[in-house]
Amino acid sequence: MPFHCWIQVRQELVEEYEQVRSIVNTLESFKTDKPVDLPSTRPEDYMRDPAVWPPPTPAEHRPPAQVKRPATGVKPQRKDSPGMQHQHRGAAGKGQPSSKSDRPTGRDPRNPKVKEEKGKNAQEGATEGELKKFDDTGYDSDLVNVLERDIVSRNPNVHWNDIADLEDAKKLLREAVVLPMWMPDFFRGIRRPWKGVLMVGPPGTGKTMLAKAVATECGTTFFNISSSTLTSKYRGESEKLVRLLFEMARFYAPTTIFIDEIDSICGRRGTSDEHEASRRVKSELLVQMDGVGGATENDDPSKMVMVLAATNFPWDIDEALRRRLEKRIYIPLPTVKGRVDLLRISLREVEVSPDVDLAVIAEKMEDYSGADITNICRDASMMAMRRRIQGLSPEEIRALSKDELQMPVTMEDFEIALRKISKSVSAADLKKYEAWMNEFGSV
Incomplete structure (x- = not known):
């Protein structure tokens, strides 16, 4: 571009800057009686390289509520003001953006010092009320x-x-x-x-x-x-x-x-x-x-x-x-005492009829695992509900209240469940476990 074109562009920018300054002063006059002046720095003072000088932000693109000035008459430097932009660019050289190496990097797998310092900071920064966060530097x-x-x-x-x-x-x-x-x-x-x-x-x-x-x-x-x-x-x-x-x-x-x-x-x-x-x-x-x-x-x-x-x-x-x-x-199968304890734990949230004898039920569940005992308790606790909804239509079932279904589990329910559910561990498997423990056990 010829030199006279640059001079013309420069003159237009100066005129536009004066118009913006006038509009801002007019807006400020509606808010305070004290005059508020823009910085005295003129574009001529810092426009050494016109190719990198940004145009000022027009006042009509900013809502009036955001144009605030302190009552002392001193205008703070805005991040988007021409002077601040020029200073920011000037710190990195003639219009050249600052290199990435000037900024701290969050991850550098090739540098073990970065990983060590970051992991140390993560552990030291975790207070008693916070949970530590694993440092994934160098990992996927x-x-x-x-x-x-x-x-x-x-x-x-x-x-x-x-x-x-x-x-x-x-x-x-x-x-x-x-x-x-x-x-x-x-x-x-x-x-x-x-x-x-x-x-x-x-x-x-x-x-x-x-x-x-x-x-x-x-x-x-x-x-x-x-x-x-x-x-x-x-x-x-x-x-x-x-x-x-x-x-x-x-x-x-x-x-x-x-x-x-x-x-x-x-x-x-x-x-x-x-x-x-x-x-x-x-x-x-x-x-x-x-x-x-x-x-x-x-x-x-x-x-x-x-x-x-x-x-x-x-x-x-x-x-x-x-x-x-x-x-x-x-870890063996539960003993008789263990089966009684398992029955009591499984039925602690269920109403049990007075005729239920847990010791008798436990005697009948020899060689049952803990999971088998839980399944029997679950099946027995649903027997009363099955009897209650038998023969009802879907609409009648949905109309039943919770209290109507909360019936105690009886001894008969457990007997039916025991006939339906068999043990899941065979005697041959138990012999294999005992033989292996006799050879390799370390108790």
Whole structure:
């Protein structure tokens, strides 16, 4: 553009600036009697490079309510004023935007110092009323979100009293998991806590409930893991999930990692039907479990990570994993006393007829698991409702009130339920569990 054109543009801008100034002063005259002047800085004072000088914002594009000035007659610098824009641009050079390196970066996976400082700040910044947030620097944020959303549970809210019977298992879990958290100075050296605990037993005996009770009593963060959580269709993604899981567990320590149905994740290696991806996941899991360990003289007891595992098929577990799960506990079927306690817990929200004898019912449920007893209680509690709605039309059923359906459970209801529901654990399975515990048990 020729030089005389620049001079003409400059002159037009100066005229427009004078018009805007006049309009602003007119608007201010309606608000206060004191004259308010715009800054005395003229465009000529700072317009050294016309190519980067922005035009002023027209007054008609701003609502009158936003044009506010202090009563002292001094106009503060606005972010969008010409002078401020020129100063902002001048700080980065002649119209050149400031480089990204001048601004602090939130993530730099290649710089370990950034990750270390950021993680330290995240831990120091978490006060007592706040929950710590895992620093995902260097990790896939999608994987972190999956573990945060689907796995982390900071209060399972299951206590020992919610679990009937299993006194021996509770005692062993207190000694292996809970007491090291309560007495960290004692459990050091050769008395260090166990690396892992394996709970073995038939289905429905309360292994998951025991793990949640351990997490509640310890006050630890609870990770409930299944095979689907650590499985991905992308190559190498499952190993990353395993490693990320243990990294998050160390960050949220003290932590309890509960791996349910661990035989589906870490079965025997070297079999003909084993896939390469499955073998890599097992290897990563074994390496991470070796790196967890218990508290030693130099470790912080509050950073303990305990691995709990449960399985219905202990004979399918890899030998190396069995070695890392140092404490192996058998969770048996409930005894007669345990069955009475289970019946009482299951029926505490249901009205029971005076003729119901829980001891007699418990005697009839020999070799029933805890899940089987719960199913019988549920079925018996619905017998009265089934009799009440028999022969009624859908409209009449919807018209029934809650009080009409709240009828007590009778002894006859339990007898009908016992005839309909059989036990789910066979005698042959019980013999296999007892044989495995005699060979590999560690109670």
